[in-house]
Amino acid sequence: MKIAFISPIDYDSCSFYRSAGVAPDLAEKLGCDIDVYSGEVAKLMWPQLIKYKLAMFQRPFTENTLNLISYLKKFNVPIWIDFDDLIIDLPITNPAWELLTDNRENIINILSLADVVTVTTNLLRTCLLPHNKNIRVIPNAFNNWSFKTKISSAERVKTILWRGGDSHLYDLLRYTRIINKLLQNYKDWKFTFMGYLPAMFKSEYGNLFYERSTDPYIYFDKLASSGATALHVPLQDSQFNRCKSNIAWIEATYAGAVTIAPAWDEWKMPGVLNYKDDDEYYNLVSKVISGDIDTRRMVERSWSYITDKLTLSRVNELRVQVVKHLLS
Secondary structure (H helix, E strand, C coil): CEEEEEECCCCCHHHHHHCCCCHHHHHHHHCCEEEEEECCHHHCCHHHHCCCCEEEEECCCCHHHHHHHHHHHHCCCCEEEEECCCCCCCCCCCCCHHHHHHCHHHHHHHHHHCCEEEECCHHHHHHHHHHCCCEEECCCCECCCCCCCCCCCCCCCCEEEEECCHHHHHHHHHCHHHHHHHHHHCCCCEEEEECCCCCCCCCCCCCEEEECCCCHHHHHHHHHHCCCCEEECCCCCCHHHHCCCCHHHHHHHHCCCEEEEECCHHHCCCCCEEECCHHHHHHHHHHHHHCCCCHHHHHHHHHHHHHHHCEHHHHHHHHHHHHHHHHC
16 A cells, blocks of 8 residues: 655655654554655646555645645545644744735635644644544654654753744744843853844853754754753744644753743643743743753653653554544
């Protein structure tokens, strides 16, 4: 049996968590072959597609993808759609707003054609239910196919991490005052930004550092060797952000760092330090820095939960159920 996974980009972090990165373990579990495609899907026609029993589309949004899905439906190939973000309701501040808003009708039509939709969070499921009633939650997971199920043993150093891309510009703008205050008051601690660094943070204190965006495997290696004490997650309050998954927590825990994140349902996880407002954000980072919080114990609580419930080998059983449902 062959299954097709089709992604806008097959090598980015979204594909790592939801498509190409989950395929090897899933293929082994199912005893089948999974081929991963990306790029211009319009080039795929029936000679390539006739061999597939099922097609999974990760984050589809273009008219070409909608046409391909409609084409596959003509010869009864079950369609599985996967979304990791609320891309039908992006804030106008998101760099992809114009692109995805222009394609909103395509996304809604794609949702209506899907035999099953999988999403990362319960709130994202709720938001998409008006467009398809068969939606299942498959959370993001630690990829124990690729990495050892072991917390980084790197010695802890005076480093606070942030990770993300330019889509988080306005999240960082929202907390500029707090982050600059931390930079000023804790000059002996490094504040490292991995993936993106906007210009509004003050560098004159000599404790602001930047790591370029890179391949997911190189990124995980850098993360594990960083020795960071904490990873902070500044997010402005929006429905889009509340639908996001907690992969920053999973990554931080693997790195041996405690996570400081909003007091929202998706982030109320074992070992996470949750903030409700600006003052609590600042105070939690300060307590971590001063040693008032046993960060090692918090990380161990997080890792115990992740290794018990959120490893890819476990979470992929939910994908096995999806495949069996579609092919029954």
